[in-house]
Amino acid sequence: MANSEPRLGISGTIAKNFQTSAITPLLAILALLLGLFAVLITPKEEEPQIDVTFADVFIPYPGASPTQVANQVTLPAEKIISEIKGVDTLYSFSQPDGALIIAIFKVGIAREQAVVDLYNKIYSNLDKFNQAAGIGEPLIKPRGIDDVPIFGLTLWSDDPTMNPEQLTKVATVLETELKRIPGTREIYSQGRHELIANVRLDPSKLNSFGVTIEQIEQVLNSNNSVSTTGSLTQNNQEIKVQTGQFLDSVDDLKNLVIKVIPANNSITEPASAKVVYLADVADITLKSDIQKQQVWYANQQGQFPAVTIAIGKQAGENAVDIAGLITDKVAKLDNLLIPDNVNVAVSRNYGATAGEKASTLIFKLIFATAAVVILVLLTMGARESAIVGVAIIITLALTLFASWAWGFTLNRISLFALIFSIGILVDDAIVVVENIHRHMAMSNKPLTELIPQAVDEVGGPTILATFTVIAALLPMAFVSGLMGPYMSPIPINASMGMLISLLIAFVMTPWLSNKWLNAKAHRGNTSSDLNEQPHTETASTKLLSFFTFIMKPFLDGEHASKARKAMALGIVLLIALAVSLPFMQAVVLKMLPFDNKSEFQVIVDLPEGTPFEQNQKLLQELGLYLTTVEEVEHLQLYAGTHSPMNFNGLVRHYFLRESQEVADIQVNLVEKSERDRNSHDIAMSVREPLQAIGVAYNANIKIVEVPPGPPVWSPIVAEVYAPTTALREQAANDLMSRFQQTEHVVDVDIYLPAQQSKWQVSIDRNRTAIAGVAYSSIVNTIQAAIDGKDTSYLYQSNLHLPTPIRLQLDEAAKVDMHQVMLLKIPSASGAMVTLADVASIKQTSIDTTIIHKNMVPMIMVIADMAGPTGSPLYGMFDMVGQINHEQESGEAAYPMSQYFANQPDGLDEVAVLWDGEWKITYETFRDMGIAYAVGMIAIYLLVVAQFKSYTVPLIIMAPIPLTIIGVMPGHAILGAQFTAPSMIGMIALAGIIVRNSILLVDFIHQQATEGVPFEQAVINAAAVRAKPIMLTAFAAMIGALFIIDDPIFSGLAISLIFGIFISTILTLVVIPVLYYAVMKNRQGIHN
Structure with a gap:
């Protein structure tokens, strides 16, 4: 019985059935083809696609104070939205004239489902908003990762004759051409200078001729229409009749009669009547309005007006392919639709970075595979190494196909998962080949008999070992928050690869061993009694x-x-x-280390009410310094607006930064190979010089790097809660002072706007009634005079859109509110009444914005961390310790509780909830710890089942x-x-x-x-x-x-x-x- 063939287990049986089967090589070829198919068809992107939906809900309430907005708009809206299943967090900002509610859905909720649920919930509850009281209809803007542009083109010119209006025209044409590229998503331009028919009214001339703004509006609207009024039959032919013509030129506007003044105020002498044209009371030009937004392109040669075009891609499209098509299209349009005096700079190309990263990682994957094969070559032999090499290639091919089938893209995380997995994917093949190699050295049995026994001997522990690795890795796929899906390709791809490698070890490796290994070459002894010798001899x-x-x-x-x-x-x-x-x-603990990117941002906030001219001046000074930094290739300066958003800007809502006191600088660095310093070091080095420039303008300047993983609102976030507004503001300001005094804590800011002045125009209702003046006329006249009002349009056939006709006072008249109040409006009797006769003005301050998180009022204090660690956790816990010390020693001005996970209610205490990178770190490491524990339990159960x-x-x-x-x-x-x-x-x-x-x-x-x-x-x-x-x-x-x-x-x-x-x-x-x-x-x- 000693020579009887032992009973084979599952691994030995599989090896026996496939080691000589004709289908085995066909399966290998099929696996390689599936892998090639996956490489060709899988979209390439720089970052994994995270299914997270943000929705901004804007609800207007003209004239209402923040308190009114909070009580009558925000709270009802928050109650409604909070009922939606899948909403994770609600932020709200109650401002003068309306509310912004940001609904953040849980990761993994499909965008379409989230948007449908939100629309259904809000519009089925419109009766909760008193629209009769002036509350407007909600505007819902869903946003997600696919809204982030992958490509940016900055049009600029050093030709003085090429102004922003002309650049805008070129950008408009390019937008249309680029939209023809299949797979593109939203395309928009930043820094556009749109043409308008600018009708700048002279208040003294208006009063002199007795003309009001409302009268001009009526004349414009009544003289700018076309109607198809029917048809006539003439000579047996139906002829259409069209009545009227549009205003289509500045001359039409200038020659428009707005009033006829009879001579001596008598209508009996029409021949001597005075005709008042629009040109008599206004300066009319066809050009862009005085800008509250401006974009420049800057390099070492200077700063030049610019317009930036941002191009997005549709979900599931290949970023590399889309970027390539955009590049080809722009090259084709150069000197065709793009004038030769307009330069085009690529200010963003995520397709190129994705392709570069993918290529680099694929080469690393090849080299890692080759290195492992060489290792086997040096230890076991050439044929054994060839078997292991083939096993790795087939395993990787099938893993790539499985990754595509799962829905992953080819991005740096999924490719890193494969490189990381190389070492463990090859384990099964190495163990099997090594055991076959060992058995060949101790036995003279035929290979067809020896291979199944060798595979079977290590099959049980190999299967168990494979599942223990999977048990350790797979629970990580269930990490919550943004970090879970961001890192999920690692546990999922590695686990799928392990299963595939196990099958390859039992199916393909025996077949290859049978074909390629020469049994005699490996035998140190051919004595038949070696069949019965114990394993010690090996x-x-x-x-x-x-x-x-x-x-x-x-x-x-x-x-x-x-x-x-x-x-x-x-x-x-x-x-x-x-x-x-x-x-x-x-050893410093940090969520993710700093990456070496090709860009970073400079975010600029000036005090509320800062003139736009000051903003531009500061921005140009900052740009002038940045162009002296050796590693900077070029910049885009955005005054009064934001740069095209990235994932960081999506989460932080930078795309809502639109006002005269905000600015943004997009800093683009030279290639990594051309610089010695990484992007983090460069960003840190420019912080102090930039902030020193900003001191003279009282500006808050922050350096914002592209985060290496899922972004947060800010690296350090402290949410301050308290029972009263005054106490909440005091605690927030005190905390901000602590931030500023803590070593290495930088870029400190607070979500508490400084007091800003406003003119309050109070209308005397009794006087308006006595004078016969409509209340709405006063409101409309003041609004048109100061903000301007697009009353009608010029219809020019050579332009893509009608040109707005904007009525407003000239800039000199808008400087003095008292001069605005000298404007006249007509009464019911036809007499002219001065605004100052029926309204009074006084200077007051604007009420501050009220912020809620999950319906609880709070104020955010934010910061970043510099210094040797660079980890926000150390700065945060330094301040936590300071607060604890003050509370315990009795030095604190008021009691303050600190929370690290659960949100306080703020009803009876001052409380701080620490957020930012701490939250994502805490949640990630907590969930990974749980995954680790689950993996240990699973491993224990597997081993118990095996060893009884x-x-x-x-x-x-x-x-x-x-x-x-x-x-x-x-x-x-x-x-x-x-x-x-x-x-x-x-x-x-x-x-x-x-x-x-x-x-x-x-x-x-x-x-x-x-x-x-x-x-x-x-x-x-x-x-x-x-x-x-x-x-x-x-x-x-x-x-x-x-x-x-x-x-x-x-x-x-x-x-x-x-x-x-x-x-x-x-x-x-x-x-x-x-x-x-x-x-x-x-x-x-x-x-």
């Missing part, structure tokens, strides 16, 4: 001697027990030392804490921050290191079954399994080595490299010794 003499020397003191002798205790104590001390490194700040023991799994999982001995010191040695990717690496290590333990314990069981003495079996396990364990460890380390230079994923690489290195070395000794210590006295161990 361990090299050197390895066996080495492990005997190392492990004997812990297994045998009177001091063995003390040696084991000393080992345990040493390991505990090493773990404690490693854990203490973050507390000593030898409750104790053995604990031994197998014992080396998991050993990983931290490598991980934390590794970060400290390289000066790297411990980040979320570092944590992902630690979680992956749990599965990887357990795999090694399973191989060791399984081999000890095999040895014991064969009758080898227990002590010798323990030593043999380390000696025999050292080679495959070290091979798989080095393979994983090599895969990680190729991502260690990446700013974001270096932490993951460091965790894997140092964690695997230390824990693998320790595992080869600790696990066998621990297993011996626990199991040596157990009954039935040899059974």
